[in-house]
Amino acid sequence: MDELLQHVVNAVILGSTYALLGIGLTLIFGIMRVVNFTHGELYALGAYAVFFLEVSLGVNFFLALVIAVIVGCAVGAAIEFVLLRPLLDADIDTTMLVMIGAWIVMQNTELLYWGGVSKAVMTPFPEEPLQIGPVFVSWLRLFVLVMALVLIGATYVLINWTKLGKAMRATFQDRDTAALMGVNIKGIYTATFAIGSGLAAAAGALLGPVFLVTPSMGDLASLKAFAIVILGGLGNITGATLGGFILAFVEEIGAGYISSGYRDAMGFLIIIIVLLFKPTGLFARAERIG
Amino acid sequence: MKRLLPLLWVLVIATVPLWLRDQYFLHVTITTAIFIIAAMSLNLLLGYTGQLSLGHVAFFGIGAYASALTTLGFNVELPGGLSIVHTPWPAVAGFVIGVIVAGLSGYAIGKLSFKVRGAYFVIVTISFAEVTRLVALNWVELTQGPLALTNIPPYTLWIPGIGEYEFWNKTAYYYLVAVIGLLAYVIIKRLVNSRIGRAMVALKENESLASSVGIDVTRYLVLAAVVSAAMAGAAGSLYAHYVKIIDPDIFLFIYTVTMVIMVITGGKGTLAGPIVGGVIFGFMPVIVRSFAAPAVQWILYGALMIVIVFVLPQGIVPAIERWASSWRRSRVGNDAVVLAGSKVREE
Numbered sequence: 001m002d003e004l005l006q007h008v009v010n011a012v013i014l015g016s017t018y019a020l021l022g023i024g025l026t027l028i029f030g031i032m033r034v035v036n037f038t039h040g041e042l043y044a045l046g047a048y049a050v051f052f053l054e055v056s057l058g059v060n061f062f063l064a065l066v067i068a069v070i071v072g073c074a075v076g077a078a079i080e081f082v083l084l085r086p087l088l089d090a091d092i093d094t095t096m097l098v099m100i101g102a103w104i105v106m107q108n109t110e111l112l113y114w115g116g117v118s119k120a121v122m123t124p125f126p127e128e129p130l131q132i133g134p135v136f137v138s139w140l141r142l143f144v145l146v147m148a149l150v151l152i153g154a155t156y157v158l159i160n161w162t163k164l165g166k167a168m169r170a171t172f173q174d175r176d177t178a179a180l181m182g183v184n185i186k187g188i189y190t191a192t193f194a195i196g197s198g199l200a201a202a203a204g205a206l207l208g209p210v211f212l213v214t215p216s217m218g219d220l221a222s223l224k225a226f227a228i229v230i231l232g233g234l235g236n237i238t239g240a241t242l243g244g245f246i247l248a249f250v251e252e253i254g255a256g257y258i259s260s261g262y263r264d265a266m267g268f269l270i271i272i273i274v275l276l277f278k279p280t281g282l283f284a285r286a287e288r289i290g
Numbered sequence: 291m292k293r294l295l296p297l298l299w300v301l302v303i304a305t306v307p308l309w310l311r312d313q314y315f316l317h318v319t320i321t322t323a324i325f326i327i328a329a330m331s332l333n334l335l336l337g338y339t340g341q342l343s344l345g346h347v348a349f350f351g352i353g354a355y356a357s358a359l360t361t362l363g364f365n366v367e368l369p370g371g372l373s374i375v376h377t378p379w380p381a382v383a384g385f386v387i388g389v390i391v392a393g394l395s396g397y398a399i400g401k402l403s404f405k406v407r408g409a410y411f412v413i414v415t416i417s418f419a420e421v422t423r424l425v426a427l428n429w430v431e432l433t434q435g436p437l438a439l440t441n442i443p444p445y446t447l448w449i450p451g452i453g454e455y456e457f458w459n460k461t462a463y464y465y466l467v468a469v470i471g472l473l474a475y476v477i478i479k480r481l482v483n484s485r486i487g488r489a490m491v492a493l494k495e496n497e498s499l500a501s502s503v504g505i506d507v508t509r510y511l512v513l514a515a516v517v518s519a520a521m522a523g524a525a526g527s528l529y530a531h532y533v534k535i536i537d538p539d540i541f542l543f544i545y546t547v548t549m550v551i552m553v554i555t556g557g558k559g560t561l562a563g564p565i566v567g568g569v570i571f572g573f574m575p576v577i578v579r580s581f582a583a584p585a586v587q588w589i590l591y592g593a594l595m596i597v598i599v600f601v602l603p604q605g606i607v608p609a610i611e612r613w614a615s616s617w618r619r620s621r622v623g624n625d626a627v628v629l630a631g632s633k634v635r636e637e
Contacts, residue, residue: 227417
């Protein structure tokens with residue numbers, strides 16, 4: 001029972017960062033119809049930015065987190081501006097190929113610059129974990145959870161209560177009508193990609209210190225983000241949030257009770273099962289696939 | 291001339307070991323040829339049916355593992371006290387089993403994933419490839435996991451007059467790969483020029499129209515997937531018995547990407563496309579690695595992929611064809627003008 005409780009706590013913390021990752025991707029996927037293969041690389045970039053700022057430049061950890069998110073937004077905006085804007089009316093396969101190209105370039109640039117050896121990020125949090133009853137939680141992980149929840153909340157506010165969010169929702173529902181109503185579609189696309197990328201970078205910046213920072217960390221992050229988005233349904237932020245937590249639970253329980261080797265396979269099995277039986281996602285409104 | 295061209299190409303391919311004396315370059319040629327077979331098989335799906343399958347390396351890897359395991363033998367215990375013991379078979383049987391197992395996985399995966407299209411299809415196929423990689427990594431009893439399958443024996447063939455022949459040296463292996471590559475080319479050529487091929491192209495152009503005129507969409511897509519997967523499996527088997535060691539890294543996504551780059555650079559939906567792209571990207575690493583780290587090679591691949599999509603979205607082969615036909619037309623046009631001019635003079 002205690003063991004189960006510990007798994008649940010771990011899953012909630014992991015799930016909060018998965019949700020961040022998933023929300024970022026579902027915004028881009030839903031609004032722009034772009035399968036963003038660079039998402040995982042922006043996640044890795046967030047982690048590397050923190051590492052670089054803190055370890056190489058000696059910047060304060062918390063300030064490094066903030067800068068990492070800003071860097072993520074800026075790089076995302078640049079990718080959108082340079083690669084996606086000229087392909088505004090291209091079909092989804094074309095943009096997918098371009099994003100795969102961008103992904104390979106980004107990952108190998110990281111590999112070239114920082115090398116293949118994993119990097120550890122130091123944090124100002126005490127090593128001694130917090131004990132609540134039978135459950136142990138490190139201060140760092142608690143901080144990750146709080147920050148992730150704050151960011152998820154901020155995204156909700158942005159989408160539901162701001163003018164930009166309204167324009168984004170309008171673009172998601174009907175791009176052409178939104179454009180006719182005076183929404184600057186190109187601007188919305190750049191903003192969407194920047195926000196989505198910023199969220200991915202935030203997830204990476206928060207998880208980087210928990211795990212290790214490696215050039216290949218983005219691969220699984222991308223694929224897991226796809227799993228979360230598919231679970232939650234295309235463009236559905238609430239779905240992505242729940243999807244993130246579900247994936248974390250399945251992974252944590254699967255790794256704990258079935259086999260830790262297949263931990264990362266859980267996400268893919270979820271993708272396959274969901275797409276075969278309920279391709280619109282678990283929480284989606286009716287929408288045509290395909 | 292048109293008739294002689296294929297013969298000329300066969301002649302060029304057949305004489306490669308005669309003028310390419312450097313063993314290293316012969317080695318690169320062999321691995322390139324194996325990847326070209328894989329790229330040709332991907333082209334059948336990507337180019338002719340228009341389905342961007344990004345899990346193609348799964349079939350390559352399944353073919354490689356099935357072939358290697360058939361040849362090496364294994365002893366696996368299943369839950370419930372059952373155990374499967376397989377004694378080693380000859381490598382040629384491994385090849386056949388590799389092709390069959392890959393084809394069957396193509397059937398199963400095709401049957402399941404063609405329920406969805408577009409972005410969803412892409413993600414399902416990637417997921418399948420990742421699951422196979424994780425199985426290869428974790429089912430240590432069968433696959434040795436990260437320790438890899440080693441000492442995979444070469445193919446042996448009984449040739450009348452010579453007897454048992456082992457494909458040890460590079461020249462012999464080159465010819466073996468070349469023959470299978472040509473066979474794959476002919477199969478694809480005949481397939482796409484048949485009724486089935488036309489049905490596939492119809493699906494790519496307009497799926498709802500195609501199904502409305504009575505083309506069984508799923509049947510043709512699954513058929514393409516089976517042929518494509520079996521061919522990729524053959525390439526995988528050739529690879530396994532050539533390098534003699536395979537590990538779960540064979541399933542890495544980057545190999546699928548390599549095949550995709552070969553196909554789209556050369557020209558998807560053309561017979562020569564994967565070959566042209568395959569030659570370019572097969573030999574490029576040799577040149578790039580002479581002056582830069584492997585990471586640079588991948589950066590170049592990624593950048594080239596983006597450039598190709600922007601500059602030559604149809605690929606090299608269609609661009610050359612267009613250029614050649616416009617050149618021919620302009621020449622014919624000139625002739626017509628000259629002809630007309632001479633007529634005027636005659637009058």
